[in-house]
Amino acid sequence: MAPSGRRLRLLLTTVLASAVAGCGGPFPQTTLAPRSDLGAVVDTLFTGIFWWAVVVFAIVEGLLLFVIFRYRAREGAGPPSRLHGHTVLEIGWTLAPALILVFIAVPTMRTIFATAAPAPAGALRVEVIGHQWWWEFRYPELGVVTANELHLVRGRAVQLEMTSADVIHSFWAPGLGGKRDLTPGRTTRIVFTPDSVSEYAGQCAEFCGASHANMRLRVFVQTDSTFAAWAAHQLTPAATPVRGSLAERGQDLFAHGACIACHTITGVPQARGTVGPNLTHVGGRTTLAGATLPNTEEWLRRWITNAPYLKPGSLMPAMPLPDDQVAALIAYLQSLK
Amino acid sequence: MKSWLTTTDHKRIGLLYFWTALVFFLIGGLEALVIRAQLAKPEGIGVSAEVYNQLFTMHGTTMVFLALMPLSAAFFNYIIPLQIGARDVAFPRLNAFSYWVFLLGGLFLNASFVAGPLFGAGHLSVAPDAGWFGYANLTSRQFSPGPNVDFWLLGLQILGIASLAAGFNFIVTILNMRAPGMRLMRLPAFSWMTLITQFLVITAFPVITVALVLLMFDRFFGTHFFVPAGGGDPILWQHLFWLFGHPEVYILILPAMGIVSEVLPTFSRKPLFGYTVVVYSGVLIGFMGWGVWSHHMFSVGLGPIADSVFSATTMLIAVPTGVKIFNWIGTMWGGQLRFTTAMLFAVGFIGMFIIGGLSGVTHASPPADLQQTDTYYVVAHIHYVLFGGTMLGLFSGMYYWWPKMTGRKLSETLGKWHFWLTFVGMNLAFFPMHFSGLLGMPRRIYTYGPELGVTRLNQVSTAGAFLIGVAVLVFLVNLWWSRRRGEIAGNDPWGGATLEWAISSPPPVYNFTVIPRVENRLPLWQTEHHAPMAPLPATPPAPIHVPGGSWWPMVTAVGLPLMAIAALSHQLWLVFVGLAVVIAGIYLWAYEPFEV
Numbered sequence: 017m018a019p020s021g022r023r024l025r026l027l028l029t030t031v032l033a034s035a036v037a038g039c040g041g042p043f044p045q046t047t048l049a050p051r052s053d054l055g056a057v058v059d060t061l062f063t064g065i066f067w068w069a070v071v072v073f074a075i076v077e078g079l080l081l082f083v084i085f086r087y088r089a090r091e092g093a094g095p096p097s098r099l100h101g102h103t104v105l106e107i108g109w110t111l112a113p114a115l116i117l118v119f120i121a122v123p124t125m126r127t128i129f130a131t132a133a134p135a136p137a138g139a140l141r142v143e144v145i146g147h148q149w150w151w152e153f154r155y156p157e158l159g160v161v162t163a164n165e166l167h168l169v170r171g172r173a174v175q176l177e178m179t180s181a182d183v184i185h186s187f188w189a190p191g192l193g194g195k196r197d198l199t200p201g202r203t204t205r206i207v208f209t210p211d212s213v214s215e216y217a218g219q220c221a222e223f224c225g226a227s228h229a230n231m232r233l234r235v236f237v238q239t240d241s242t243f244a245a246w247a248a249h250q251l252t253p254a255a256t257p258v259r260g261s262l263a264e265r266g267q268d269l270f271a272h273g274a275c276i277a278c279h280t281i282t283g284v285p286q287a288r289g290t291v292g293p294n295l296t297h298v299g300g301r302t303t304l305a306g307a308t309l310p311n312t313e314e315w316l317r318r319w320i321t322n323a324p325y326l327k328p329g330s331l332m333p334a335m336p337l338p339d340d341q342v343a344a345l346i347a348y349l350q351s352l353k
Numbered sequence: 354m355k356s357w358l359t360t361t362d363h364k365r366i367g368l369l370y371f372w373t374a375l376v377f378f379l380i381g382g383l384e385a386l387v388i389r390a391q392l393a394k395p396e397g398i399g400v401s402a403e404v405y406n407q408l409f410t411m412h413g414t415t416m417v418f419l420a421l422m423p424l425s426a427a428f429f430n431y432i433i434p435l436q437i438g439a440r441d442v443a444f445p446r447l448n449a450f451s452y453w454v455f456l457l458g459g460l461f462l463n464a465s466f467v468a469g470p471l472f473g474a475g476h477l478s479v480a481p482d483a484g485w486f487g488y489a490n491l492t493s494r495q496f497s498p499g500p501n502v503d504f505w506l507l508g509l510q511i512l513g514i515a516s517l518a519a520g521f522n523f524i525v526t527i528l529n530m531r532a533p534g535m536r537l538m539r540l541p542a543f544s545w546m547t548l549i550t551q552f553l554v555i556t557a558f559p560v561i562t563v564a565l566v567l568l569m570f571d572r573f574f575g576t577h578f579f580v581p582a583g584g585g586d587p588i589l590w591q592h593l594f595w596l597f598g599h600p601e602v603y604i605l606i607l608p609a610m611g612i613v614s615e616v617l618p619t620f621s622r623k624p625l626f627g628y629t630v631v632v633y634s635g636v637l638i639g640f641m642g643w644g645v646w647s648h649h650m651f652s653v654g655l656g657p658i659a660d661s662v663f664s665a666t667t668m669l670i671a672v673p674t675g676v677k678i679f680n681w682i683g684t685m686w687g688g689q690l691r692f693t694t695a696m697l698f699a700v701g702f703i704g705m706f707i708i709g710g711l712s713g714v715t716h717a718s719p720p721a722d723l724q725q726t727d728t729y730y731v732v733a734h735i736h737y738v739l740f741g742g743t744m745l746g747l748f749s750g751m752y753y754w755w756p757k758m759t760g761r762k763l764s765e766t767l768g769k770w771h772f773w774l775t776f777v778g779m780n781l782a783f784f785p786m787h788f789s790g791l792l793g794m795p796r797r798i799y800t801y802g803p804e805l806g807v808t809r810l811n812q813v814s815t816a817g818a819f820l821i822g823v824a825v826l827v828f829l830v831n832l833w834w835s836r837r838r839g840e841i842a843g844n845d846p847w848g849g850a851t852l853e854w855a856i857s858s859p860p861p862v863y864n865f866t867v868i869p870r871v872e873n874r875l876p877l878w879q880t881e882h883h884a885p886m887a888p889l890p891a892t893p894p895a896p897i898h899v900p901g902g903s904w905w906p907m908v909t910a911v912g913l914p915l916m917a918i919a920a921l922s923h924q925l926w927l928v929f930v931g932l933a934v935v936i937a938g939i940y941l942w943a944y945e946p947f948e949v
Contacts, residue, residue: 043792043793043806044793044804045792045793045805046791047724047791047792048792058723061720062718062724065715065718066715069711069712069714073707076679076682077704077707079682080700080703080704080707083686083690084685084700087621087685087686087687087688088691089690089691096621096622096687097687097688098624099623099626099686101626101627101628101683102626102683106627106680109675109676109679110672110675110676113671113672113675113676114669114672117669120668120714120718121664124661124664124718124720125661125665127718128657128660128719132656148496183587184488184491186652186727188727190724194652194720194722194724195726196723197654199581199588199654200581200587201581201582201586201587202588204653205654217793217804219795220795221726221727221728222727223406223491225406225491225496227402228406228797228798229797229799229800229801230800328403329402
């Protein structure tokens with residue numbers, strides 16, 4: 017399908033959606049505005065099938081409507097036709113759909129094999145590990161470990177190598193292409209090249225338990241230099257708080273509290289837990305709690321004191337700490353840029 | 354009362370199936386309305402995540418196993434023996450057994466909503482909550498420690514027994530109990546689709562039974578069939594579940610296709626166009642339905658070869674389905690269409706099923722499906738197929754056969770309100786879901802953010818769902834109204850062609866005063882080839898023996914939920930009590946004197 021067809025389809029669906037929705041977006045998780053090579057081929061394929069479906073829909077529903085109005089019972093009409101069947105017609109309406117399906121099947125098969133091709137040399141490798149209910153991203157070649165916010169490079173192919181630490185999840189960042197399941201005991205992969213510097217929203221697409229709805233993610237596609245700077249910063253140990261500051265008290269509470277059972281902070285020897293997200297640079301992230309909450313002081317307070325309220329089923333327990341301790345922890349976590 | 358508990362009359366069992374399934378349909382509908390109320394605004398807080406997950410799991414499970422299948426079964430029971438010219442089904446007591454097992458299985462599943470206190474938890478806390486598809490390894494003891502999944506896997510095993518018993522019963526009935534002259538190619542289309550459905554039931558239900566037994570072993574005895582840490586494979590569950598699950602889709606849709614293939618000819622005053630092709634395409638769908646299951650698993654990453662093969666088979670199955678649609682349009686072509694409520698629902702079925710079929714083709718293409726699967730786009734698809742398809746077909750059947758089943762017609766005025774409210778409601782509810790899915794809304798989420806931009810779409814869907822609710826209320830009023838005030842139907846209120854219209858409404862317990870001899874496919878119609886069949890005598894020329902009722906089918910059925918309760922509560926002795934009840938029930942059943 018030509019790009020003009022895609023634009024027309026985009027226009028049509030947007031207009032229809034706007035008519036129904038009463039607003040024109042923005043739609044951060046739309047599948048109809050792809051920003052990667054994978055997204056583009058999938059969208060082209062879908063556009064083609066969509067138009068075939070529209071044509072068939074128009075013909076068959078039109079035929080149905082015609083019959084309904086043309087042949088409704090009328091006074092004084094002659095007896096109904098006694099036609100029991102018609103071999104030529106039967107063959108015709110068997111072959112016609114089969115023929116249309118060929119036009120759908122051939123591009124489908126091509127796209128299947130094209131999108132299954134191995135990653136090109138020089139592709140960025142990222143290990144994606146699904147957890148109930150957050151995402152762990154590891155860059156094995158860079159040594160970077162982060163959570164919920166994936167950083168990628170514009171124009172550089174990426175291979176996501178995905179598995180799960182518990183149950184089946186599914187990685188889905190609609191703007192960058194289709195989804196792929198994360199299955200415990202297996203490694204699945206998906207390869208694509210993002211083509212625009214932007215921020216993308218996504219979320220888990222396979223039902224994975226109580227807080228499935230709260231397992232979201234962000235993807236930041238950056239220029240080569242921005243990405244390199246980000247990665248270099250991620251490799252530095254955590255910031256050391258100023259002596260006597262509130263943040264230092266927070267670090268002390270963190271290092272001697274329950275936090276270390278689940279969280280790692282590089283540079284804090286006690287904090288080596290791996291059950292929860294790595295917090296070495298948590299202050300530099302834009303979101304909290306599986307990318308469901310903005311990373312602000314207020315949301316951090318609510319999250320620390322009562323995580324299961326915000327994320328049902330959360331492994332992180334509610335922590336009814338005194339206000340001054342919570343404030344210290346917040347100051348510390350926010351300092352970990 | 355006793356006569357209903359012990360009945361083996363296929364007509365009474367059909368009515369029992371109908372009323373029971375209708376109640377479960379209302380429960381499943383209420384679950385849907387709570388779901389829709391929750392999604393009416395972003396960050397909805399009507400119900401918690403845990404309750405929401407129970408609601409969508411039970412909505413799916415209820416509608417598939419407790420509403421759509423048994424509503425079809427109501428018609429199998431009531432209509433099939435009448436259509437084929439039989440006095441009853443082949444195994445009347447087994448038929449009663451199927452019903453009681455279905456009822457008890459449904460009660461067992463729904464008891465989970467209120468059973469919380471027995472497990473030291475609140476109400477609405479131990480109902481199944483892992484989805485109607487119950488994907489491993491979320492269902493393992495480790496990730497679902499409560500009794501929720503136990504209720505689900507035990508309940509489905511019970512219901513499977515009911516379906517299997519009924520499946521064998523109807524296959525034997527249709528193959529062996531046909532009236533003289535009723536050759537297979539003279540079978541009414543509904544009987545044909547039923548026969549195909551029952552073959553799918555007896556072949557597909559063993560597959561899910563195996564899967565459920567393996568899951569039960571994992572959960573109760575610590576095996577690791579689906580546990581990756583123990584060398585098991587959660588993907589194995591998906592293969593087994595969908596190997597059952599896709600034939601199940603055809604188990605749900607083929608009976609409705611059969612109903613439509615009866616209603617359209619009657620109200621077009623024309624024989625079914627291309628009867629042979631309709632029958633063979635049904636058979637073909639039945640076979641091909643076995644070769645498409647992995648299209649539910651394109652996001653798993655099975656590799657390009659598997660994806661291509663299952664994509665091709667899935668596209669192919671669209672061909673016999675399309676052929677049926679063209680034949681239905683061909684049936685109406687040149688006819689004299691009478692738009693009774695039954696006909697409206699049948700035509701609505703065609704119109705809506707086309708939409709469901711076409712969206713199905715868009716996700717038969719694996720790369721395209723990767724953007725669609727597990728989103729509201731697929732929720733739209735299945736509801737166009739199962740509500741727009743199966744449910745409209747079943748409503749059509751209700752308006753068509755209600756006069757036969759009760760002797761009175763349903764109100765056409767209320768019926769038209771019912772149809773139009775349903776039609777508008779379902780399109781308002783389900784059409785916007787195509788957009789919310791394509792705009793990035795995943796399914797099975799109890800909450801979504803306002804930034805997603807799908808709030809208004811969801812509000813429209815919710816409004817539509819409640820409109821369907823109003824339509825269902827109109828239908829209930831209609832059922833109530835017709836009890837006393839419905840127009841007396843007589844033998845044949847619609848001018849049908851098949852044998853059920855040759856006898857009184859409701860039929861006497863023995864059905865036919867004399868078993869008719871069938872000479873052609875349209876025995877009650879005047880055609881250019883033949884005259885209508887001679888009327889049957891009003892009273893039987895000789896006394897007709899009808900078997901009496903039996904308690905043992907129900908007693909035997911009671912043993913099964915007993916065993917399930919035993920497993921739930923980990924009481925080994927109770928397992929043996931349940932087993933003893935089953936064995937005693939079967940023994941006494943087998944040795945029950947034939948003449949009662």
